[in-house]
Amino acid sequence: MSEVTVVGGGLAGCETAWQLADRGVAVRLYEMRPHTPTGAHRGADLGEIVCSNSFKSTLPETASGLLKAELDVLGCRLLRVARASAVPAGHALGVDRELFARAVTDAVASHPRVTVVRERVDSLDLPTPAVLATGPLTAAGLSEALRAHCSADHLYFYDAIAPSIDADTIDPDAGFWASRYGKGEADYLNIPLDEAAYGALMERIRAAECVEPHAFEEARYFEACLPIEVIAERGEHTLRHGPLKPKGLVDPRTGREAYAVIQLRRESRRGSLMGLVGFQTRMKWPEQKAMIRSIPGLERVEVLRYGSIHRNMFLDMPRICERYLHDRRRGGLYYAGQICGVEGYVESIMSGIIVALSVLAARQGQTFPPLPEGTMIAALMEYVHTPARRFQPMNANMGLLPRGAARAPGGRRERHAAAAECALRRMRDWREAHAWLFA
Numbered sequence: 538m539s540e541v542t543v544v545g546g547g548l549a550g551c552e553t554a555w556q557l558a559d560r561g562v563a564v565r566l567y568e569m570r571p572h573t574p575t576g577a578h579r580g581a582d583l584g585e586i587v588c589s590n591s592f593k594s595t596l597p598e599t600a601s602g603l604l605k606a607e608l609d610v611l612g613c614r615l616l617r618v619a620r621a622s623a624v625p626a627g628h629a630l631g632v633d634r635e636l637f638a639r640a641v642t643d644a645v646a647s648h649p650r651v652t653v654v655r656e657r658v659d660s661l662d663l664p665t666p667a668v669l670a671t672g673p674l675t676a677a678g679l680s681e682a683l684r685a686h687c688s689a690d691h692l693y694f695y696d697a698i699a700p701s702i703d704a705d706t707i708d709p710d711a712g713f714w715a716s717r718y719g720k721g722e723a724d725y726l727n728i729p730l731d732e733a734a735y736g737a738l739m740e741r742i743r744a745a746e747c748v749e750p751h752a753f754e755e756a757r758y759f760e761a762c763l764p765i766e767v768i769a770e771r772g773e774h775t776l777r778h779g780p781l782k783p784k785g786l787v788d789p790r791t792g793r794e795a796y797a798v799i800q801l802r803r804e805s806r807r808g809s810l811m812g813l814v815g816f817q818t819r820m821k822w823p824e825q826k827a828m829i830r831s832i833p834g835l836e837r838v839e840v841l842r843y844g845s846i847h848r849n850m851f852l853d854m855p856r857i858c859e860r861y862l863h864d865r866r867r868g869g870l871y872y873a874g875q876i877c878g879v880e881g882y883v884e885s886i887m888s889g890i891i892v893a894l895s896v897l898a899a900r901q902g903q904t905f906p907p908l909p910e911g912t913m914i915a916a917l918m919e920y921v922h923t924p925a926r927r928f929q930p931m932n933a934n935m936g937l938l939p940r941g942a943a944r945a946p947g948g949r950r951e952r953h954a955a956a957a958e959c960a961l962r963r964m965r966d967w968r969e970a971h972a973w974l975f976a
Contacts, residue, residue, distance in 0.1 A: 540565055541896060542667040544658045544679075546583040548615060548882055549874030550670035551645050552889030553896075555614040558650040560897060560976070566645065569657035575674040577698065577845065583653070584615065584641030585634070588698050588762070590804040590812060592619055592630040592882050596720070597961075598954040600933040604883050604913045605630070606957070608890065610964045611914075612975065615641065615886050624803045625724035627716035633806040661686055665869025666896050670889065673849030673875045680850060686866070687857055694930070696849045697764040697817035700825055701804055701842040702835070704811045711834020712799075718785035725802055726811065727786050728834050729795030735777060741831055742769045742776075745824040748846055762880075764819045764846065780815020799832060810841060819846035854878045855924040861895040861905050862888065862921070871896060878921050880930035887914055894974050906971050909963035911939060911956070 543554045546568030554564045571581035578585050593601035608616055619630055622637040646653045658671075659678030671679060673696065712728035730738065747766060768775045777783070777797040786798050800814040818825060822843045830836050854877045857864060862877055864870035873892040874885045891914070898905040908915035916937035931937070935953055938960070968975060 539666070540664070542663050542665070543567070543670060544663070544667065545670035545672055545874065546570070546645075546653070547670060547672045547874060547885070548584055548586070549672070549885045549889040549892075550668070551584045551641055552613070552615050552886045553668050553670060553873055553893045554651050555645055555648065556612075556890055556893035557896065558648045559614075562650065562897070562900075564651045565654060566651055567654050567656055567658050569655070569676060572655060573657045573676060577674060580638070581655075582635075582638035582642045583645055584618075585638040586632070586882060588696065588817070589814075590624070590631050590634050591626060591802065592616075592632065594628055595630050596628050597957045598950055600913060600935045600937075601881075601883060603935075603957045603960060604887060604917075604933045606961055607912055607914050607964045608883070608887055610961065610968055611890050611894075613886060613890060614644075615889075616883075618644065622806075624806050624808075625722055626802055627721035627724045629721075631724075631802060631804070634804060636806060661867075661870070663870075665867075666871065666899070667869060668871045668873055668892055668896065669876065670873040670892075671876060672885075673851060675850055675876065683852065687852060694849055694851075696762060697819055697846045698844050699813050699816040699818065700829065700840055700844040701810050701812045702801075702829065703839040703841050704803075704809050706838040707801075707811065708834040708836070712801075713788055713790060715786055715789075725800045725814070727788070728799040728801070728832060729783070729788050729791075730781070730797040730799065730833070732796045734833060735781070735797040738828070738831065739769055739773065739776065741828050742766050742820075745820045745828060747819045747824075748821060749819075762817055765816050766818060766820065816844065818844035820844065849875065851876055851878050851930055853928045854921050855928060858922065860922050861908075861918060862892045863895060863899075869899075875930065878928060878930050879917060879932070881932040884917060884932055887917065891918060897974055901973070903973075906967070906974075909960075909967040912960040912964050912967075913938065914964070 540563040541557055542565050543550050544567045554566045558564050570578055577587040596602040597606055618640045619632050622632045622640055624631045624633050645651055657676055661682045712726050714723040715727055716724055768779055781797040783794040783798040787794055801811040802814050804810040804812045825843050826840050859865050862871050871892045873888040877888055879888050895905050908918055913933050920931050938956055
C-alpha cells in the first residue's frame with residue numbers, strides 16, 4: 538500500500554498519522570519546526586499547544602465532554618496522552634504542556650510506520666494521498682500555494698494567547714481555591730474583586746497600548762477567544778459577565794460571591810506555572826506586566842509567558858471540499874485541523890480521526906459511510922461542509938445538534954444529558970456497523 542503524506546505535526550496531523558500507522562499504513566509526517574519557527578510555538582515537539590492548556594470540560598452533558606466521549610468510542614489516541622499528562626483543572630481536562638508534547642513526540646516519532654521529516658513544505662506538489670494539517674500558522678510558501686489552488690483569498694481571524702505567571706510569586710492570601718458551582722475539585726485560584734478594583738482594572742485594560750494588525754489586514758477575532766481588551770470595549774460589565782464572572786464562586790472567607798473574580802489555572806503538573814483564565818490579550822508586554830501587577834495579590838508576580846497575538850488562517854471548506862474533508866478539485870488531497878474551519882484542540886483532534894478514516898475508506902475503494910445524525914462529530918462535519926455567505930470557524934456546542942435530538946423532562950442540563958446519551962449510543966452503533974474502518 539502506498540505511503541500517506543501528512544503535512545503538519547500539530548494535534549490534527551499527529552492524530553491522523555497515529556491512526557493510519559496503527560492500521561498498518563506507512564506515513565511520512567512533515568513538520569517544519571525547529572528549522573522554521575512560528576509566531577506562537579516555543580519548541581520543536583510535535584503536538585505542542587500554544588494557547589490555553591485546557592481541553593475543556595469532561596462532563597458528558599457539555600458539548601466538549603460529549604465530543605471527547607464520542608472520540609473515545611472511535612479510539613482517539615491523543616486524548617489518552619492528554620489524560621496521562623493531566624493537571625488538576627476541576628471538571629476540565631487540563632494538561633501539562635511540556636509533558637503532553639513530549640509524550641506525543643515520543644509516541645509518534647517512535648512508531649515503526651511513521652517517518653518524521655523536519656522540513657518545510659512549500660508546494661502542493663505532493664505524493665497522494667496527502668493530508669494538509671498545517672494549522673492556522675501555515676508558512677507563507679504553502680499558504681500562497683493554497684491561495685492559488687483555491688482561486689480565492691484566504692479567510693482569517695486573529696487569535697490571542699493569555700499570559701502565564703510564576704505560582705510561587707503569588708500572594709498566598711490573594712484568593713481562594715474552588716471550582717465554579719463546586720464541580721470537581723478546588724482546582725482554580727479565585728481572586729475576588731470589589732466594584733472599585735474591577736473599575737480600576739477596566740480602566741487600565743482600556744487605556745493599555747496594544748499590538749495592532751498590519752494596516753492592510755482587517756482584524757477579525759474568533760468570538761470564543763476574544764482578547765480581553767476587545768471584550769472590555771463592548772461595555773462596562775462585559776468582563777464581569779464573561780471571563781471574570783463571579784457566579785458559582787462563593788468566597789469561603791465571606792460566604793458571598795464577589796463583584797468579579799479572576800481565575801488562575803495550573804498549567805504545569807508541578808503547579809509552578811499558572812495561567813490567567815480568559816485573559817487572552819494583544820497588549821504590549823510592559824502593559825501586560827503592569828496590568829497583572831495591579832491585581833490584588835499579584836503585585837509581585839513574575840510573568841513567565843506573555844500573552845500575544847498571531848494571525849490564524851483557515852479555508853472556505855464548504856466550497857473547497859466534499860465530504861469528508863476531501864478536496865473537490867484534486868483527488869487524494871485532504872485537509873485536517875484548524876485550517877479546515879474547526880476551532881479548538883479537541884475539535885482539531887476530531888478532524889484528524891475523520892480524515893484518517895476518510896483516507897482509509899478511499900484506499901479500500903469504499904465510500905465513507907455517513908456519520909450518525911445527532912452526534913457532535915456529525916454536527917461539526919455538517920457545519921464544515923455546509924456553504925455559508927461568510928464561513929467562520931466553529932467549535933463544539935450543543936446548538937449544533939439537530940433540534941429534538943433527544944427529549945427529556947426537566948431543564949437544559951437534563952435535555953443535554955439525554956442528547957449526549959443518545960449521541961453516544963448512535964456513535965457506538967455506527968462503529969460496530971462499520972467495523973472494517975477500525976480493523
